[in-house]
Amino acid sequence: MNILWLALEGAWNVLWVGMLLGAGLPAIFAMGIRAMSYGVGADADATDHVPHPAAKAVAYLCFGIVILAVVTGIGVIVAHGLGAELVFDGLVPRFVTG
Amino acid sequence: MPPELIVLALVVIVALVFDFTNGFHDTGNAMATSIATGALRPKVAVALSAVLNLVGAFLSVEVAITVTNSVVNIQDSSGAPRPELIADGGFSLLLIILAGLVGAIVWNLITWLFSLPSSSSHALFGGLIGATLAGLGPAGVKWVGDGTKLDGVVGKVILPALMSPAIAIAIAAVGTWLVFRITRNVAERYRESGFRWGQIGSASLVSLAHGTNDAQKTMGVITLALIAAGEWTDLEAVPFWVKLLCALAIALGTYIGGWRIIRTLGKGLVEISSPQGMAAEASSAAVILTSSQLGFALSTTHVATGSILGSGVGKKGATVNWGIAGRMVVAWLITLPSAGIVGAVVWFIGNAIGGIAGALVVTAILIVAAGVMYARSRATRVGSHNVNDEWVEQTTDRRLGNREETKA
Numbered sequence: 001m002n003i004l005w006l007a008l009e010g011a012w013n014v015l016w017v018g019m020l021l022g023a024g025l026p027a028i029f030a031m032g033i034r035a036m037s038y039g040v041g042a043d044a045d046a047t048d049h050v051p052h053p054a055a056k057a058v059a060y061l062c063f064g065i066v067i068l069a070v071v072t073g074i075g076v077i078v079a080h081g082l083g084a085e086l087v088f089d090g091l092v093p094r095f096v097t098g
Numbered sequence: 099m100p101p102e103l104i105v106l107a108l109v110v111i112v113a114l115v116f117d118f119t120n121g122f123h124d125t126g127n128a129m130a131t132s133i134a135t136g137a138l139r140p141k142v143a144v145a146l147s148a149v150l151n152l153v154g155a156f157l158s159v160e161v162a163i164t165v166t167n168s169v170v171n172i173q174d175s176s177g178a179p180r181p182e183l184i185a186d187g188g189f190s191l192l193l194i195i196l197a198g199l200v201g202a203i204v205w206n207l208i209t210w211l212f213s214l215p216s217s218s219s220h221a222l223f224g225g226l227i228g229a230t231l232a233g234l235g236p237a238g239v240k241w242v243g244d245g246t247k248l249d250g251v252v253g254k255v256i257l258p259a260l261m262s263p264a265i266a267i268a269i270a271a272v273g274t275w276l277v278f279r280i281t282r283n284v285a286e287r288y289r290e291s292g293f294r295w296g297q298i299g300s301a302s303l304v305s306l307a308h309g310t311n312d313a314q315k316t317m318g319v320i321t322l323a324l325i326a327a328g329e330w331t332d333l334e335a336v337p338f339w340v341k342l343l344c345a346l347a348i349a350l351g352t353y354i355g356g357w358r359i360i361r362t363l364g365k366g367l368v369e370i371s372s373p374q375g376m377a378a379e380a381s382s383a384a385v386i387l388t389s390s391q392l393g394f395a396l397s398t399t400h401v402a403t404g405s406i407l408g409s410g411v412g413k414k415g416a417t418v419n420w421g422i423a424g425r426m427v428v429a430w431l432i433t434l435p436s437a438g439i440v441g442a443v444v445w446f447i448g449n450a451i452g453g454i455a456g457a458l459v460v461t462a463i464l465i466v467a468a469g470v471m472y473a474r475s476r477a478t479r480v481g482s483h484n485v486n487d488e489w490v491e492q493t494t495d496r497r498l499g500n501r502e503e504t505k506a
Contacts (some may be wrong), residue, residue, distance in 0.1 A: 003242055003243070003249075003253045003257070006248050006253065007257035007258065007261065008261075010248060010392060011262075011394070013388075013394070014262075014265055014385060014392060014394055015265045017384075017388045018266075018381070018384040018389075019269050019272060021380075021387075021388065022270070022273055022380050022381040022382075022384030022385060023269050023270075023272040023273035023380075023381065025380055025384075026276065026277050026296065026300075026376055026377045027273065027277060027280060029277075029292075029296050029376070030277040030280040030281050030373070032292075033284060033288050033289060033293070034280055034284050037285050037287075049285070066296075070299060070303060073383070073387055074303070074306065076391065077154070077157060078157055
């Protein structure tokens with residue numbers, strides 16, 4: 001039964017990390033899109049709508065977080081492939097050959 | 099030319115063919131949602147995915163030759179083939195690998211013909227397990243490992259396969275629900291165009307991850323064959339030409355596009371909108387990358403299908419075609435044993451004939467089977483021209499649509 005326990009443990013880890021990244025990042029992206037459309041309703045014809053400058057800043061912040069996360073994700077793949085590891089000292093990512 | 103080298107050449111070619119089927123079988127995992135929502139034109143989507151698979155395959159320089167070690171006992175822990183299997187110039191081991199690959203390819207083609215996304219890694223492992231069982235008996239297969247880590251057929255293949263679709267469904271459902279909740283008062287202009295970009299980005303990430311994970315399996319198998327035949331000795335590295343050919347084979351397969359499977363994933367399960375597509379691909383990318391980091395082996399196909407189902411579960415008013423989903427689950431359950439049976443039968447035939455003629459007959463069986471299935475596929479062609487046509491169930495004539503649209 002040990003192996004079943006190990007599998008459940010692995011699945012649990014994948015579930016919560018995956019939930020954070022896989023559902024959290026789309027949610028942040030969605031907030032960015034909501035900010036862009038600040039001031040127009042769902043039914044309004046939005047063709048001549050110009051996003052509010054402050055809302056635009058919020059939107060770009062949201063998109064920035066998502067892009068940063070994706071770039072980090074690619075960094076992890078590359079590092080993994082090259083036998084290195086991506087570690088974070090505080091918030092600055094750094095490659096470590098291991 | 100010594101006979102072992104001819105058999106080795108057959109193994110290399112057949113392995114590359116498997117890599118090619120792996121590519122076209124899995125194009126849909128990354129690109130089906132982007133194609134279905136029109137975020138990318140079909141041809142552009144498969145081209146983008148092919149390039150990213152090519153790049154991804156080159157990124158996977160990790161030692162790949164122990165890839166079969168988790169399920170079969172044909173190598174020792176360092177990756178070297180067991181000495182008794184290569185005593186005859188590597189012939190016994192080469193025949194097992196060849197038969198296993200034929201089992202994997204035949205099953206991949208059958209599921210493609212029936213438009214069912216099934217796991218290429220399960221097909222590969224299944225084929226190898228079957229051929230090993232036939233060649234070495236039950237002791238040749240590693241069923242559960244030693245219990246200290248996730249290993250063996252149960253730990254590396256069966257348990258993750260049962261759990262990964264559920265994980266993907268949950269994450270994609272939560273993601274979809276959040277996205278629709280947050281953007282419920284957003285004008286359509288921003289919603290559609292914004293999420294298209296998100297969708298393309300997340301699908302690209304899935305393609306890249308696919309290249310790194312899957313091309314590496316074929317590289318491992320080819321390198322193992324080279325070692326068995328005494329043509330390569332380094333257990334720490336894969337020859338560059340192997341890497342290059344595997345990367346090209348999986349990219350070419352991806353570019354050819356498994357349109358039948360793309361159609362099933364994109365149109366058959368859920369009527370997908372851009373926000374759902376993004377949530378589904380983000381969930382797939384997150385699960386695949388997280389699990390490969392944590393050493394939890396799972397199939398891209400199971401994750402991608404689970405994510406797409408989840409995006410239907412999470413959207414209010416969306417219809418999920420559970421009938422198709424059920425057929426897929428059946429295909430998943432029988433992939434491993436079916437590829438195994440083909441691999442075993444082919445091994446018995448090859449072994450009974452023996453020698454180089456046996457290997458040639460095994461390859462001929464593959465060519466005939468592939469030809470028959472290709473000919474049958476021509477009767478109902480699916481390509482970039484009709485991949486997005488409305489989905490109509492063949493047996494019941496039922497149309498899958500969005501419930502809200504049907505009401506309106």
